[in-house]
Amino acid sequence: MQRHQDNPAAHGGRTDQDGPAARPDLGTAGRSGALSRRRLLRMGAAAGGFTAAVPLLGACAEFTSSSSGSGGSGSSGSGTLVAWTYFDQAKLAAGRFMKSNPDIKIDMQVFPGDNYETKLQLVLGANQNPPDLFDMDADYLGKYIDDFPEDLTSYGAENLVKDYVPYVSALGRDSRGRLRGVTDNSSPAGFLYRRSLAKKYLGIDTPEQLSAQLTQWSDVVTLGREVKKAGGGKVHLIADYAIIVQDARHQMDPWVTDKKFTVDPRWNQILDIARTVYDEGLDAKLEAFSAPWGAAWNNASVVMFGWPSWAASSNIDPHATGDDWGLAKGPSPEYEGGRYTFVYKNSPRKKLAYKYLEFLAGAEWQNYNLQQTQNMPGLKSVFEQNRSTYKPALFGGQPILDVYEPIALAIPPRPANPDSESVEALFNTAVSDGMRAGRTNAQIFDSLKAAVRSQLPDVKF
Incomplete structure (x- = not known):
C-alpha cells in the first residue's frame, strides 16, 4: 500500500537514495465488516488526518509475462526475475537487493489489491505467463500455500527461519x-496512545502504568467510562469496539480444525465486553480507515489505538501531535497483517528467485527495514540488537521494541488455515451486524453458523 511520494522529511519520516520514500507495511486489518489489506488499498486515500495526504498505490504495472533470464532452476548466478506484489513498498527491498546483487534484476510489478488475489489464482493455476516470485497476504495464505509456492525444504530454508519469531515462521x-x-517483518500490535490525553483523562503518566491497567479486556470498560465522563462524551478511550474482538482472536482456538467447526467459549466474554463498550458509547464508533478514524489520530478525540507500529507511521502527523505518543501492552498478544513472499513452483528460475528470499530473511535487510519503515523484524536477533537503542522520536524516546518483542513472542504459532480464515471474515460480519441490531451472543453465533453452512459446505458441525 505504497502512497504517493510526498516529502517524508516534512512529517518526520525518512528518505532513501535506494528507492522511493519508505512507508510501513499496511497489513491485514480484519476489522468487523471484513476490513482487510485489500480493502485498505481502496480506503486508505479516503482516510482523514495524516492518511489523507498519502493516497493509494502511486504506480501500478500492467500484467506482463515473465522476463527471460539466464538463471534457470539449476542456476544461481544472474538473470531477471519477475515479482508480483500488491504493495508498492516491496520496491524498496527489491532495490536494496539489486544493489547487493548487481547481476540479478527484479522486475517488481505492483497491482491493485482487490484484483490481485483473483489474478494470482487464475495465472498461477493455469501456469500462463506467471511471475517467478509473488506475494500473498495473511488474509488468504491458507487458500493457496499448498498449491502454488515452491516447497523450500530442499533449499535449506529452515536455516532462514530458525531465529524467527515463532508465529511469523x-x-x-x-x-x-x-x-x-518468508516475510521480512512481524506485526505485533500494542496500544498506541496519546500521553497527554492519558494524563488528562486517566491520570496516567507512563506506558508502564497504562499497561498495568490493561491486563484484561474488561479494563477497557473501566477506563472507557472514566474517559467518557472526564471528557464529557467528546473524547473516547478507543475508536471502535471492534478492536476488542480483533485483538482477542489470536488467543482463541481456531474456528475450524480438521474440517470441524467449533466456537471457543471464551468468545462469549469478549462479545459481552464489546457490546458494553458499544451500547454505552465508550468507543467513538469510527470504522478503521474511514476518514473520521484517520482524523482521530491527530485531533485528540481518541486516547488510544490498538495497532502495530506501521499504523503509527501511516496515520500520525508529527506536526499535529509532536512526540506525544506512547506504546502500551494490551490484554491479548496479537498481530495485524502479514505479507509473505514465495517462489512459484513452476518458475524456470527457482534457485535464482530463492536468493531474494534469503535476502528478505537476512538481518542486514531487516535492520535497514526497521530504521526506514518502522516495520518490526521477523528475526529475534534483530529485536535483540535494537531493543535498547531503537527509540523513535514520535514516541518520546520510548524503546518500543521492549513492548513489541514480548507481544510477538507470545502469539501462538499457527500455520495458515484456509477454513478459519474464511470463518474469521464471516464472524466479523456477524458481529458487526449483530451489534447494530442488538443481537445476543447466541443470535450472532447462529448467524455465523448459517453463513458457514452456506459458504463452506464441506465444514462439519
Whole structure:
C-alpha cells in the first residue's frame, strides 16, 4: 500500500537514495465488516488526518509475462526475475537487493489489491505467463500455500527461519508443516496512545502504568467510562469496539480444525465486553480507515489505538501531535497483517528467485527495514540488537521494541488455515451486524453458523 511520494522529511519520516520514500507495511486489518489489506488499498486515500495526504498505490504495472533470464532452476548466478506484489513498498527491498546483487534484476510489478488475489489464482493455476516470485497476504495464505509456492525444504530454508519469531515462521508453512515462504517483518500490535490525553483523562503518566491497567479486556470498560465522563462524551478511550474482538482472536482456538467447526467459549466474554463498550458509547464508533478514524489520530478525540507500529507511521502527523505518543501492552498478544513472499513452483528460475528470499530473511535487510519503515523484524536477533537503542522520536524516546518483542513472542504459532480464515471474515460480519441490531451472543453465533453452512459446505458441525 505504497502512497504517493510526498516529502517524508516534512512529517518526520525518512528518505532513501535506494528507492522511493519508505512507508510501513499496511497489513491485514480484519476489522468487523471484513476490513482487510485489500480493502485498505481502496480506503486508505479516503482516510482523514495524516492518511489523507498519502493516497493509494502511486504506480501500478500492467500484467506482463515473465522476463527471460539466464538463471534457470539449476542456476544461481544472474538473470531477471519477475515479482508480483500488491504493495508498492516491496520496491524498496527489491532495490536494496539489486544493489547487493548487481547481476540479478527484479522486475517488481505492483497491482491493485482487490484484483490481485483473483489474478494470482487464475495465472498461477493455469501456469500462463506467471511471475517467478509473488506475494500473498495473511488474509488468504491458507487458500493457496499448498498449491502454488515452491516447497523450500530442499533449499535449506529452515536455516532462514530458525531465529524467527515463532508465529511469523509458522504462517509461511503449508498444511504439512513444510516451509513455503518468508516475510521480512512481524506485526505485533500494542496500544498506541496519546500521553497527554492519558494524563488528562486517566491520570496516567507512563506506558508502564497504562499497561498495568490493561491486563484484561474488561479494563477497557473501566477506563472507557472514566474517559467518557472526564471528557464529557467528546473524547473516547478507543475508536471502535471492534478492536476488542480483533485483538482477542489470536488467543482463541481456531474456528475450524480438521474440517470441524467449533466456537471457543471464551468468545462469549469478549462479545459481552464489546457490546458494553458499544451500547454505552465508550468507543467513538469510527470504522478503521474511514476518514473520521484517520482524523482521530491527530485531533485528540481518541486516547488510544490498538495497532502495530506501521499504523503509527501511516496515520500520525508529527506536526499535529509532536512526540506525544506512547506504546502500551494490551490484554491479548496479537498481530495485524502479514505479507509473505514465495517462489512459484513452476518458475524456470527457482534457485535464482530463492536468493531474494534469503535476502528478505537476512538481518542486514531487516535492520535497514526497521530504521526506514518502522516495520518490526521477523528475526529475534534483530529485536535483540535494537531493543535498547531503537527509540523513535514520535514516541518520546520510548524503546518500543521492549513492548513489541514480548507481544510477538507470545502469539501462538499457527500455520495458515484456509477454513478459519474464511470463518474469521464471516464472524466479523456477524458481529458487526449483530451489534447494530442488538443481537445476543447466541443470535450472532447462529448467524455465523448459517453463513458457514452456506459458504463452506464441506465444514462439519
